[in-house]
Amino acid sequence: MxxxxxxxxxxxxxxxxxxxxxxxxxxxxxxxxxxxxxxxxxxxxxxxxxxxxxxxxxxxxxxxxxMKMPEGGNVGGNNVARFAPVKETKPQIQIPVAANDVMEIPLHGKIAAGVPIEALEGQNSLSVPMALLGAGEHYALEVSGDSMIEAGILDGDYALIRKANTARDGEIVVALVRGEEATLKYLRREGQQIRLDPANGSYEPQYYAPHEVEVQGKLAGLLRRYH
Amino acid sequence: MxxxxxxxxxxxxxxxxxxxxxxxxxxxxxxxxxxxxxxxxxxxxxxxxxxxxxxxxxxxxxxxxxMKMPEGGNVGGNNVARFAPVKETKPQIQIPVAANDVMEIPLHGKIAAGVPIEALEGQNSLSVPMALLGAGEHYALEVSGDSMIEAGILDGDYALIRKANTARDGEIVVALVRGEEATLKYLRREGQQIRLDPANGSYEPQYYAPHEVEVQGKLAGLLRRYH
DNA sequence: CCACTTTTGTTCTCTAATCGTTCCATTCAT
DNA sequence: ATGAATGGAACGATTAGAGAACAAAAGTGG
Missing domain, CATH: 1.10.10.10 (Winged helix-like DNA-binding domain superfamily/Winged helix DNA-binding domain)
Known part of the structure; x- marks a missing residue:
């Protein structure tokens, strides 16, 4: 390639x-x-x-x-014991469905519950107006918990995630921590450390070494439904 | 093959x-x-x-x-035991959900700026999956200001509104006050008065006589876009 | 908030090497 | 022979490197 x-x-x-x-x-x-x-x-x-x-x-x-790395190239910068065979590579082309400017994106499950995302790939999908997404490959997660409440992200919202390996400071990302726990957090760097910031005064920021954190995507949009 | x-x-x-x-x-x-x-x-x-x-x-x-390998040939070369023998990583069309239909709803402009909504009906519209909406007639408004920030509704969000004349206590509505000012607020009744509650500690609830407030719709959904 | 400077990205022109494409002759196996 | 696979070479396009001028963004100081 x-x-x-x-x-x-x-x-x-x-x-x-x-x-x-x-x-x-x-x-x-x-x-x-x-x-x-x-x-x-x-x-x-x-x-x-x-x-x-x-x-x-x-x-x-x-x-x-x-957005992605070629096979053979190590993504996380250094040799992380990347437990999951990060099959992320082969890009599945996202085809706009019948309806003009709407896209079907896969719904991968909930986030913040300490479960790696890959584990629960289901068949579910969500229709999303393309206006909300940019280019790239996307998926959706249902937000669970209130750790991002001050960023206007509530329990039950659907987070639209664009796949990416990296993010800039201050962006909200899906971060897989030590290969086990996926959370939605603000990403910040402090010196040689990665800081994951919740948006909720009741929670504390968490610090990790770069190799402990894998960015799986960044927040691209949000859907909420009122009843 | x-x-x-x-x-x-x-x-x-x-x-x-x-x-x-x-x-x-x-x-x-x-x-x-x-x-x-x-x-x-x-x-x-x-x-x-x-x-x-x-x-x-x-x-x-x-x-x-x-894109794929013939049966028998292992895709992943060395490092990881690539779990799925990658039978098909092709275009893979995503499966539509229950209500796959999409609706074009008009985008009426911004709200909270003290302008009656009707005034600025434009040509703009937004495609929204029907799953986000219920029955009824809908329109969208771009949220302006931070008066509902504690309800997770931020400046720049798109509020999806279902047309309605009435609402129950505690619902978020588009309220036209004295025929001039349209705002997005919690609706509550206190005795003979209507109370419009912002979701922001910096703002005060406002009280009106019933005839001063006209409900133009209730919040049915929310869209947000991150850049 | 404005004017000025620095940083950073964009574009264009040349030159050379690498790379993909195509057409046609040749070989090989039935 | 005949169809399929192979070889060969010419051709055109892409990739790469350099240099310079330009335009746009970010930063600075008043």
Whole structure:
């Protein structure tokens, strides 16, 4: 799927994102790849984007995001005992269903209950207006608990998650902690540590080493139903 | 399903992808299959593609992707015991849920800004899965302000409103006050008065005479988008 | 809030090497 | 022979690297 250069760049971006949470600038990527011009980086970025490995905000500085990693490349930056065979790779194309601007996305179960998401992949799915999602592969989780209540995310809401391996500081992510517990939290980095912040005064922030936390996606939308 | 050569090539591609994450070039595949021309590889690739075993980006270098492996061939190369022998990772259309239907509901503008809703009926509309709505006529409003923040309704959210003239105590309604100001509030009755409760400690409940308040609908759902 | 500077991303042009595509001749096995 | 598989080579497209000028965003100081 990738050329050597593309692969090299992707690895570098992923590493930097993993370590510092800040995407490298074109200049830095240029240096990392030992190039003397940024234009090459630009083309490589374009190729990676075309292939769905990264996403970016147009005309924004340091706004890269790794969506997936190729086989063989280690995702978590370093050798984590990644218990789950992270089968995440092969992208299943999301096909817009009959109705014009609505998409069916899989509903993977509840989150915050300490269960790895992969475990409970069901057949359920949810129709979501495309306006709520961007590009990329998405899935939905039913929110359980009140740990994000101050972010306006209530028990029973449906969180729409875009698959991603990385996130920037302050984003709300689905984080798999030590391969066992998946939670929805604010992601922040403090020095060499990863901090998972709930949005509820009654709960404490939690600190982890980078290799203990795997980002499985970031919050892209929210659905709530009143009765 | 596959000829010997096709099978051999598929195995090779998968192996390389697994080991390095970089797809082999035609030249490399030629070598691997011990051919003396790339044209043969070209045909084999075409055959594999036709049968859905691989996918590729047209006219792109090293842009192969393995979709599935024939029975017997292990997909995951080395590291992990890839649990599912990946029988089909193809397009995989998602299964529609119960009420798959979608509704286009009009987007009437913002609420909470002191403007009667009717005034700004625009052309905009929003596609919403019917599962989120019940029966009845609906419309959407963009929430402006933070007066309902403690109810998990944030600035910029889209409120899905079901048209109604009445509501029960404690429901969140769109209330038109004295014919001029439309707001989203909890509705409560206290004796002969109507009480509109914000969900924000910084705001005070407001009391009105019944004839001053017209219920224009009740909150039926909520959509939020993260960027 | 504005003007100014720095950082960062975008685009274009050239050059070269790699890569994919195609067509046609040749070989091989029935 | 005849159809299928293979070989060969020319061709065009993509990938890559460099350099520079430009435009847009972010940061700074008044």
């Amino acid at each position: 990738l050329t050597a250069k593309q692969h090299e760049l992707l690895l570098f971006i992923n590493q930097r994102l993993d370590e510092s949470g800040i995407s490298p600038s074109f200049e830095e990527m240029k240096e990392a790849l030992d190039l003397k011009s940024k234009s090459g980086v630009h083309r490589l970025i374009g190729a990676l984007e075309e292939r769905g490995f990264i996403r970016r905000l147009a005309n924004r500085a340091r706004a890269l995001e790794v | 596959l000829t010997a050569k096709q099978h051999e090539l598929l195995l090779f591609i998968n192996q390389r992808l697994d080991e390095s994450g970089i797809s082999p070039s035609f030249e490399e595949m030629k070598e691997a299959l011990d051919l003396k021309s790339k044209s043969g590889v070209h045909r084999l690739i075409g055959a594999l593609e036709e049968r859905g075993f691989i996918r590729r980006l047209a006219n792109r270098a090293r842009a192969l992707e393995v």
